[in-house]
Amino acid sequence: MSIRLENVGIAVRDIEAAIAFFTDLGLTVLGRDTVSGEWADTAVGLDGNHASIAMLQTPDGSGRLELFEYIHPEAIETEPTRPNEIGMHRVAFAVDDLDASLEIAARHGCHPLRGVADYEGVYRLTYLRGPSGILVMLAQDLRGG
Structure with missing residues (x-):
């Protein structure tokens, strides 16, 4: 299977x-x-x-x-999911240029929840609220591969 x-x-x-x-x-x-x-x-x-x-x-x-x-049926509005809630969490994307991706997101009124993190020099990543409150993670691999 x-x-x-x-x-x-x-x-x-x-x-x-x-x-x-x-x-x-x-x-x-x-x-x-x-x-x-x-x-x-x-x-x-x-x-x-x-x-x-x-x-x-x-x-x-x-x-x-x-x-x-x-x-x-009519869509039901809910509170946006928080990062620590059980259930469907977020959609994540690997991007080549995190800063350019954040500029694009900002044009749609979407900004990082807190900022951009550096994970051990391997990834730069952030969570942001996309359209309809969707949690979106954007991550750039800093290893160049």
Whole structure:
């Protein structure tokens, strides 16, 4: 039996803002659609499930995000996840230039929670709040590889 990670799904309040944020960071949109119907109700476990979706991919093709904005049932606002809470935590990206990535994030109003950390001279990394309060980790490998 084999297994591989297909994607990470993230519900957002504004799919256009989320797409703009992630594509500015370097992901590409593979496709967009609107999903509904009995199959969607069954798969997701919500009656009347209706959502706009977008599949995004990292430049190397190894990672995908599925963003979805609920049309029905109405999306439920929650407090943004904190780093120490149990459950879905964050999405992490390796970047070649952390400073340039943070400049892009700042254009979307997204800034580090506390600052940029240096992990033993191996990584520079930070957590920030992306669109819809999503925790995003950006990390730059300082070993040059």
